[in-house]
Amino acid sequence: DGAECAACLASEYKTATGSVVCTACGVDTYSTAIAATSADTCSSCPANTFSALGSDELIDCACLAGYTGIDGAACAGCVAGTYKNATGSATCTPCGVDTYSTTVAAASADTCSSCPANTFSASSSNELTDCTCLAGYTGDDGNACAACDAGTYKNATGSATCTLCGVDTYSTAIAATSSGTCSICPANTSSAEGSVALTNCVCVAGYTGADGSECAACIAGEYKTATGSVACTACGVDTHSTAIAATSAGTCSSCPANTLSALGSNELIDCTCLAGYTGIDGAACAGCVAGT
Secondary structure (H helix, E strand, C coil): CCCCCCCCCCCEECCCCCCCCCEECCCCEECCCCCECCHHHCEECCCCEECCCCCCCHHHCEECCCEECCCCCCCEECCCCEECCCCCCCCCEECCCCEECCCCCCCCHHHCEECCCCEECCCCCCCHHHCEECCCEECCCCCCCEECCCCEECCCCCCCCCEECCCCEECCCCCCCCHHHCEECCCCEECCCCCCCHHHCEECCCEECCCCCCCEECCCCEECCCCCCCCCEECCCCEECCCCCCCCHHHCEECCCCEECCCCCCCHHHCEECCCEECCCCCCCEECCCCC
């Protein structure tokens, strides 16, 4: 008192006369007024911003964590799938790949939840269902995915089912991502769709051998009507067959009249005349004349 008085600075006010000091505007407010006489000169910061005690400019109002925008203006919440852990005008940070967040105005990376097992998501994913199955796995979006079984594969991401390996192939691989894992069966064998082992490759009709191995053709004089590892069947007596890899008993032709052949005969000339008959091998034979 008795001395020259100084004006309260911007960001301050003093409502009373006397020697008391000026009062700072509170947090989350600001004032540009010099020599203010009322707290009403301390204006509230825009929505979702804050300011320190005694702020003297609108741009001292900066975005809260979880919000983004320019200093001195209302700030918008970080959209789901993003977060911002610092104050100020910085942009929101996307949640990383293989995570998601449904939270709006998130202020921590901890809001980015990991996707379920064997799924992936793009950066900034904002729903659990954005977590989709990896290639080689199948299941509903947003749930843990199961590996494709042996004998199947899946070359794309998403909820599609696994694809069966084709006929005449097999695969022992789990969670296969390519049809290239479906190996071709050995020669002269066949397998059903979705076969899971080499031994599912069995000999085709007309061929014989162990399951899972290359099969050999039934030789002339034999046939095999079924698939699998069973042996070829010999043509019956009094028949013959020149066919290789025959699949039917119908390939065993009857010998000419008055001839016979042994089991498994493989040429027409194996048909020879019966006792009491004469002729060339492989042709019908005539009875011996009286007196011979």
